[in-house]
Amino acid sequence: xxxxxxxxxxxxxxxxxxxxxxxxxxxxxxxxxxxxxxxxxxxxxxxxxxxxxxxxxxxxxxxxxxxxxxxxxxxxxxxxxxxxxxxxxxxxxxxxxxxxxxxxxxxxxxxxxxxxxxxxxxxxxxxxxxxxxxxxxxxxxxxxxxxxxxxxxxxxxxxxxxxxxxxxxxxxxxxxxxxxxxxxxxxxxxxxxxxxxxxxxxxxxxxxxxxxxxxxxxxxxxxxxxxxxxxxxxxxxxxxxxxxxxxxxxxxxxxx
Amino acid sequence: xxxxxxxxxxxxxxxxxxxxxxxxxxxxxxxxxxxxxxxxxxxxxxxxxxxxxxxxxxxxxxxxxxxxxxxxxxxxxxxxxxxxxxxxxxxxxxxxxxxxxxxxxxxxxxxxxxxxxxxxxxxxxxxxxxxxxxxxxxxxxxxxxxxxxxxxxxxxxxxxxxxxxxxxxxxxxxxxxxxxxxxxxxxxxxxxxxxxxxxxxxxxxxxxxxxxxxxxxxxxxxxxxxxxxxxxxxxxxxxxxxxxxxxxxxxxxxxxxxxxxxxxxxxxxxxxxxxxx
Numbered sequence: 404x405x406x407x408x409x410x411x412x413x414x415x416x417x418x419x420x421x422x423x424x425x426x427x428x429x430x431x432x433x434x435x436x437x438x439x440x441x442x443x444x445x446x447x448x449x450x451x452x453x454x455x456x457x458x459x460x461x462x463x464x465x466x467x468x469x470x471x472x473x474x475x476x477x478x479x480x481x482x483x484x485x486x487x488x489x490x491x492x493x494x495x496x497x498x499x500x501x502x503x504x505x506x507x508x509x510x511x512x513x514x515x516x517x518x519x520x521x522x523x524x525x526x527x528x529x530x531x532x533x534x535x536x537x538x539x540x541x542x543x544x545x546x547x548x549x550x551x552x553x554x555x556x557x558x559x560x561x562x563x564x565x566x567x568x569x570x571x572x573x574x575x576x577x578x579x580x581x582x583x584x585x586x587x588x589x590x591x592x593x594x595x596x597x598x599x600x601x602x603x604x605x606x607x608x609x610x611x612x613x614x615x616x617x618x619x620x621x622x623x624x625x626x627x628x629x630x631x632x633x634x635x636x637x638x639x640x641x642x643x644x645x646x647x648x649x650x651x652x653x654x655x656x657x658x659x
Numbered sequence: 660x661x662x663x664x665x666x667x668x669x670x671x672x673x674x675x676x677x678x679x680x681x682x683x684x685x686x687x688x689x690x691x692x693x694x695x696x697x698x699x700x701x702x703x704x705x706x707x708x709x710x711x712x713x714x715x716x717x718x719x720x721x722x723x724x725x726x727x728x729x730x731x732x733x734x735x736x737x738x739x740x741x742x743x744x745x746x747x748x749x750x751x752x753x754x755x756x757x758x759x760x761x762x763x764x765x766x767x768x769x770x771x772x773x774x775x776x777x778x779x780x781x782x783x784x785x786x787x788x789x790x791x792x793x794x795x796x797x798x799x800x801x802x803x804x805x806x807x808x809x810x811x812x813x814x815x816x817x818x819x820x821x822x823x824x825x826x827x828x829x830x831x832x833x834x835x836x837x838x839x840x841x842x843x844x845x846x847x848x849x850x851x852x853x854x855x856x857x858x859x860x861x862x863x864x865x866x867x868x869x870x871x872x873x874x875x876x877x878x879x880x881x882x883x884x885x886x887x888x889x890x891x892x893x894x895x896x897x898x899x900x901x902x903x904x905x906x907x908x909x910x911x912x913x914x915x916x917x918x919x920x921x922x923x924x925x926x927x928x929x930x931x932x933x934x935x936x
Contacts, residue, residue, distance in 0.1 A: 406771050413772035434794040488682070495687035502911025504866070506786075506873040506885070507904045510892035515705055583863075586782075590870070594786040598877050606787065613790035626787050633782030 436620040444624035458628065460603035461592055464520055465636075468527035468588045469581065476532045476584075477577060480539025481565065484573075490540065497533075505530040505591045509598050523595035523604070530591040531584030538580030542573035575648040582640045589633055605629050707898045712905065715898035720906075733887065741883040742910070744800055745872035748807030752868075753861055756812045760819025760857075761849055770820055781817060785810030785867060786874045793878070803875040803883075810871045811864035818860030822853025855929060858922045865918060869911055 418438045424430045425437040448454040483490045505526050512522045546569065554568050596606025605625060612621035691709055698708040707715075720738075723731040763769045788809060792802040826849055834844050850857075876885025884903060891900035 409768065409771040410775040413774070413776050416772075417776050430795075435791075491682050492686040495684050496690060498912060499687070499908060502866070502915055503904060503908035504870045504873050504911060506870050506877070507888060507907040509877070510889055510900060511705075511904065514892065514897075590784045590786060593784045594870075594874055597786055597789075598874065609787055609790060613793075619794065622790050626783060626791065629787050630779050630783035633784060634779055637778070637782050 434619065436623055440620045441623040441627065444620045445627050448621075448624050448628065454608065454625075457603055457605050457608045458632070460520070461596065461605040461629075462632065464523050464592045464604070465527065465585075465589050468524045468531060468592065469585060471524070471528045472531040472535060472584055472588065473577075473581060475528070476535035476580070477539055479532075480536040480577075481543065481569070481573075483536070484540040484543030485565075485569070501533045505587075506594055506598075509595055512595075513599050518595075518599035518601040520601070520603075522599060523592045523601065526595050527588040527591040531588040534583040534587065535577060535580035538576040538583075539573055542576035543569060545576075546572050575644070575651040578640075578644050578648065582637075582644065585636050585640055586633070589636060593629060605632075704895075704897060707901060711898045712901045715896075716902035716905065719899060719902055736882050737884050737887045738906075740800070741872055741876065741885070744804050744883075745807060745868045746914075748804045748871075749811050749861075749865055749868040751804075752808045752811035752864060753815055755808075756815035756860070756864075757819050757850075757857055760816045761823045761845060761853060763816075764820040764823025764853070765845075765849060777813065777817060780809075781813035785871055789871075789875055789878050792875075798878075798880060800880070803872065803880055806875050807868050807871045811868045814863040814867070815857060815860035818856040819853055822856030823849050825856070826852045851928075855926060858926065862915075862918055862922070865914055866911070869907070869914070873907065 421435075422437045422439060425432055425435055483493065508526060508529065509522075512526055516522050516525070550568055550572065551564070554564055559567070593604070593606035593609075595601070596604030597610050598606075600610060601607050605628065609622055609625040609629075612618055612625060615621075695708045695710060698706045720731055720734050723734070727735070763773065785806065789802070789806050792806045792809070796802040796805050830848055830852070834848055839848070872883070873885035873888070876883035877889055880886060884907060888900060888903040888907075891897075891903060
């Protein structure tokens with residue numbers, strides 16, 4: 404209870420400081436609207452149909468991207484993780500593709516497939532495939548030999564090995580990858596919306612509001628909503644992971 | 660006799676080295692070859708062949724005067740300042756985050772007060788804050804560095820807090836019973852204990868910094884690699900656009916490799932390292 408109270412106190416203190424900075428004129432009202440203007444705008448936006456459409460477009464693009472990324476990265480990781488030769492052979496290609504900042508690909512994707520939902524989804528998939536794939540590969544390398552030897556001694560065949568030994572062992576690691584990717588995918592989706600001026604999406608909403616220049620409370624309110632969505636994803640996945648993998652002894656502590 | 664065995668062994672080792680290189684790069688080389696062949700055949704304007712990209716890259720960056728090591732103005736105007744701001748912003752964010760994170764992590768109540776606030780800030784997709792930084796700091800290098808610092812600070816900060824809390828009881832009690840001076844305690848016990856997490860955060864922040872560098876230059880800052888990339892796209896100069904993309908990939912790879920090498924050295928004393936991505 405004190406924890407919750409202290410957290411709220413911290414939030415309120417921050418909002419008060421922000422309000423005071425604006426009211427005293429230390430920060431210009433035109434550039435930075437006070438929280439007393441931003442928070443009501445957030446409420447109004449959440450009742451606004453066209454804003455909700457933007458929000459849903461972003462959420463859907465994010466969800467689809469994560470699902471596609473999992474569908475690509477987990478099998479790829481299992482394959483590369485169980486066949487060392489394949490891993491060595493593809494290492495150079497992967498090491499070259501992975502570090503390209505996803506933003507650098509935005510202009511290319513815009514030229515190729517335009518600024519529709521396909522663009523943001525494919526960029527988000529590209530960005531979020533790597534953490535899931537690497538965590539899957541890593542997990543396969545970490546399997547306790549006792550487990551595999553025992554399974555083999557019991558006459559388990561290869562397919563059974565994969566489904567009953569490797570996958571359950573890899574699951575917490577894969578989930579860590581998904582959590583990292585969830586954040587990255589959201590960044591990729593809103594960045595694309597923001598830069599490409601697609602028809603729908605939170606990023607696009609903020610772009611339009613910021614180029615208008617007169618309603619900066621809309622920019623801040625949109626950013627607050629985006630942050631809340633990000634928070635929901637982060638905390639939701641963290642809770643889910645804790646529940647699902649209570650049996651696992653793996654430390655999944657890397658915060659992203 | 661010995662000379663013979665020695666030379667055969669050297670020969671074998673060289674053979675192994677060569678085959679390792681072949682195994683590592685064969686697929687890469689074949690793929691580039693296929694890419695070259697397919698793009699030449701299809702002659703699509705969007706996919707110039709790699710050889711064309713290489714020529715364009717050479718013209719872009721390596722046709723400068725000898726006094727500048729043959730580097731062109733494009734390198735001095737776009738590449739170095741961009742990197743300076745990305746790496747500088749990342750470094751500043753890292754220093755702030757580690758200092759603050761260790762302080763907050765070692766305090767019993769501080770994190771309870773700031774946790775919701777910080778978790779929220781961490782959750783905002785950093786590119787969305789660029790309009791905010793533009794209004795605060797103008798369309799200059801300031802807003803770029805500002806957004807990079809803000810985006811890069813949270814992963815390190817939250818990891819540093821977690822790390823600083825992970826000092827085990829035995830070390831805590833030992834340090835207390837030996838009356839370890841405060842600075843020594845922070846520097847020799849808390850920081851090393853937090854180091855693995857701090858490095859994990861720093862690595863994530865590094866890629867966020869590069870991403871924000873590119874995006875903030877897309878948003879109107881007149882110079883830099885991101886701007887050059889967008890200009891190439893607007894001019895429909897696709898070989899140049901590809902060249903910039905490849906350069907950003909190479910730089911990302913380079914930074915990541917250097918970072919990993921440093922991390923391995925600094926954390927070499929750790930008993931088991933979970934080398935996760």
